[in-house]
Amino acid sequence: MVLAVGAHPDDIELGCGATLALFKKRGHDIHLLVLTKGEASGNPDDREKECLLSAKTIGTENLYFGKMEDTKITDGIEAISQIESYIKKISPDIIFGHSPKDGHQDHRNAAMATLSAARNSKKVLLYESPAALRDFCPQLFVDVTSTFDLKLKALEAFGSQVSKIYFKGNHSVGAHSPAVGSARIPYVSNASEGLARFRGFQAGVELAEGFEVGKFLLEIESK
């Protein structure tokens, strides 16, 4: 049972979409808790629909929305108790959340609230958003070579956010043909893919997502 917590629609997918898709592929249930509907950057109904479409692409319909206000998430008891209630309900084996090392105030506060809410959980991993500060320092990696396509496809769902730099990437669309992409996803960020390659290099695999370790209680399997 996997729970991922994000501040806005698309944060989870950008941070750990390929990892979640891999969990799904391996038979795990995944649950997504999005603290706001992202109403500061678009129509909340549209964003909710996009988010559900994206969730389905990754492989789940377990999508929940918190009741925080976009741009005004705090690290206080409101956010904490909302997250706690989902942890209680879902009993996740592993929780994914924002890293506090992030330039967006909602992300930082969501990170702190997630860490507080998950204080008794066994595994908490913190993902790298496009707004992550440059001292984000991943120690744990997941090889997402087999599911990175799904991440890109999931990101396609967020049509309303296309103008954002992490979607159009850091080049004029089409200037370079994306290495992984296809005609189907012309606007997908080459920043996301660049990062996946670089984290992959650090991990010794082709494409990876990197995580800071909030807490990780390692279980030792019998052999």
Place this chain on the structure above:
Amino acid sequence: MVLAVGAHPDDIELGCGATLALFKKRGHDIHLLVLTKGEASGNPDDREKECLLSAKTIGTENLYFGKMEDTKITDGIEAISQIESYIKKISPDIIFGHSPKDGHQDHRNAAMATLSAARNSKKVLLYESPAALRDFCPQLFVDVTSTFDLKLKALEAFGSQVSKIYFKGNHSVGAHSPAVGSARIPYVSNASEGLARFRGFQAGVELAEGFEVGKFLLEIESK
């Protein structure tokens, strides 16, 4: 397949002895590489024997000694290539080594050499020695409640080191009866046990060993 690397006899046991015992208990092969014979603090032959006795207690006879000189381990090519040769031979799934955040020069250098030698390995965890600096910051924990007794028993083997503070602990022997110990191990450090309790508290279990994450490529098991 597990490989643990330490600077001197007793470093591995103090840092991750209970974790290794748990790996053994779960059916994994464990290998110990000790870079020196600890000749600066005792007769090297005696220390070698003690070390083998300790290894057996943990559950292995796969004990190897490097050819470094006690107190003079460097982080250079000599140490690196010795460690590399064992990595090549053993192909460990996981490697345990010193943390660079350590007050002992041999530990620091062994840590850097281990990290260099293991640069292409998938999982490298850094253990907490009694000389660890106070900014050692564990992110990953192993619940060693079921094997902590074996760690203490293994430490008993190091009779020649009894006068060291981390063996006699931070109190006069016998002043307080150790919580876990017994008549059998009157001199075992209550510092080790105190640390295991504290790390256990942080991990949400009774007794734990804590590790910094050098690198951890998380595999996602099929369910």
Place this chain on the structure above:
Amino acid sequence: MVLAVGAHPDDIELGCGATLALFKKRGHDIHLLVLTKGEASGNPDDREKECLLSAKTIGTENLYFGKMEDTKITDGIEAISQIESYIKKISPDIIFGHSPKDGHQDHRNAAMATLSAARNSKKVLLYESPAALRDFCPQLFVDVTSTFDLKLKALEAFGSQVSKIYFKGNHSVGAHSPAVGSARIPYVSNASEGLARFRGFQAGVELAEGFEVGKFLLEIESK
């Protein structure tokens, strides 16, 4: 004159109770400022009574409550000015407060507010709460071997909090007889004691409390 500031009843005792008891024992006046009545985890009147009982155990009746709301302490001017008013009234030689490296939002904010309020004070030490983050890094220690019993006894006062993990510790009550404890305090945390042993080991004494140094103006006594 000593002032300790905590977010909730029991924070001060858990963080620096034995150190305060030692100050008292050596003839210093100690004052406790608790910013909230901890109403989120129990009846505030009960918690106030427990807190006073605990304070008396440590050796003082100088117990004050701030007017902050439990779970909603901020690092802003309200908290700062409440703390400032007590600093003005008491003129403490040394101030103890939370560390900002803490997983609880109230603790973090109390820490920042205390540091702001104490900006002109000569000595500010930051204590280690059970929720301290793992990068809490103590540099200054107090040997509390002679008063640790009083700390445990003071913690007994907080009967309403018994179910919290840092009270019952990280094992079933009674599974191990605590090394320091007695029949009188069966439920006291072995985590607190484990930490005190470990910090004691780092400090070279039997049992210690560790502190981060906010500021310390060292006076050099005439000899």
Place this chain on the structure above:
Amino acid sequence: MVLAVGAHPDDIELGCGATLALFKKRGHDIHLLVLTKGEASGNPDDREKECLLSAKTIGTENLYFGKMEDTKITDGIEAISQIESYIKKISPDIIFGHSPKDGHQDHRNAAMATLSAARNSKKVLLYESPAALRDFCPQLFVDVTSTFDLKLKALEAFGSQVSKIYFKGNHSVGAHSPAVGSARIPYVSNASEGLARFRGFQAGVELAEGFEVGKFLLEIESK
């Protein structure tokens, strides 16, 4: 006048090759000091030739070799004084060197030696090698969109190092067609390019190299 210092042939190109090419393009003289001939990973004569070919590609023949031994560079007076002598000779306006946050002992030591030798220089920037530790944290960026091709071409010169992971990249050659590359450079690392895209994203440009700031005395130009 620009001076770049590297431990081995190819370090400078991997770390700041595109930035140097840009300096050249803008009319600055560039000088390369390579502390060893990289004899531990190939024939030193071959590596010297490759290095000169690479330097020419970037746009300079000012290539110097230090007299350090591969794998045995220290941070001591030998390395420092060799670097100092070139600083004295060249009087560079800006110096590029390794970062101390690097997993390779030669890189770490070269970094410290460069920082010591350059202690009176006005601008020292530390580049990101493929072995950089994950806490490398760039603050300063150079937009290398216009010269990244030259970097890749320069890297082609190092034919003897093709088997190294940062050359072949983290995928089987040809599995994905590189975004920037061409038939001409089939083996060039897609890790380098992934990193350049990601750093570019952080800098707000297409492709960037990122640097830690050793020291930077900002001159304010008249307008």
Place this chain on the structure above:
Amino acid sequence: MVLAVGAHPDDIELGCGATLALFKKRGHDIHLLVLTKGEASGNPDDREKECLLSAKTIGTENLYFGKMEDTKITDGIEAISQIESYIKKISPDIIFGHSPKDGHQDHRNAAMATLSAARNSKKVLLYESPAALRDFCPQLFVDVTSTFDLKLKALEAFGSQVSKIYFKGNHSVGAHSPAVGSARIPYVSNASEGLARFRGFQAGVELAEGFEVGKFLLEIESK
């Protein structure tokens, strides 16, 4: 085009007044955005007048006030959008703001808000306020030997703040004649000057202001 953002009147001058004066001297336009009128430490009308006088001394009348409340600046959307609107209007080439490593809550929050608002800017430098935490770590310096007098003169404008320690400095007025000052500015801080000398020493010049680098996209001028 230069934009400096500060929490209160006098923050900008204390942090980067001499650098701004140098920009002006070299022909650049400078703009000052002060988020509050500092009403918690004086009459806001008086403080506004002082601030304008100070701005003129540095060489600009482009002084704007935000609509935040003194002591209650947040890092949220209100502060961010106020700063964004000025960035949009002014299109600065370089932005100066507070560092998050600051003991004053308004400064910390202003810093985070400035970094968020400036996320797409090319150059963001963070200045050192008198309340900066001791882990403030400047990497970039400006030689302000030629304009430090102007900084001191600008600080003279803040007559209402004379009682603050960073104005009267850390000694009784007149106990030592300030090295740089004159009869004209008897009360100006010798702390500011001490810091300028020390940062100057680190930078290799006589007097300097030091900055942490938020982001710096280095342009390479043609030669």
Place this chain on the structure above:
Amino acid sequence: MVLAVGAHPDDIELGCGATLALFKKRGHDIHLLVLTKGEASGNPDDREKECLLSAKTIGTENLYFGKMEDTKITDGIEAISQIESYIKKISPDIIFGHSPKDGHQDHRNAAMATLSAARNSKKVLLYESPAALRDFCPQLFVDVTSTFDLKLKALEAFGSQVSKIYFKGNHSVGAHSPAVGSARIPYVSNASEGLARFRGFQAGVELAEGFEVGKFLLEIESK
């Protein structure tokens, strides 16, 4: 009993000369261990004489020289055992040493060796040399207003080092009359004084020396 350890003649005085003078003034014995004779920057006999003259100015003749080679101090067993032998002989209550956050390789290594040698000591404070890295972060301060003159006078003894930047300071001699100095010490660094003012400001006194805390076991005096 106070022991200060430095790498070269003048390091101790620059780092903690005024603090040592204050200890002496308050009746404490002070001992100076200088690991090398500084033969890389002058005639060792001359430097030894200067060092003794300086020691006398501070108030002691207890000056010892280690047997390390200038520019080649290591952090290994040779340096450690030399320092240990003096700790054994002198039994200092407090030890002053270099900080590892220093740009000079001898200083870094001396720091690590001092920390290792002093691992069982109760108080170890790390001083700020002119070569300290910019992330040196003092937490503990000593008010040296009353003895700073002695520090400057002691530094006068090092006539052979006058050309070094930290002696002549960061301005042409005489350009500004030093605030504290006099005709007697025209060449004394205004950097040292600038730093003392700045650290004094941070400590809330006129002139201070700042220290990182290696370890500090706080004793609580009876009142």
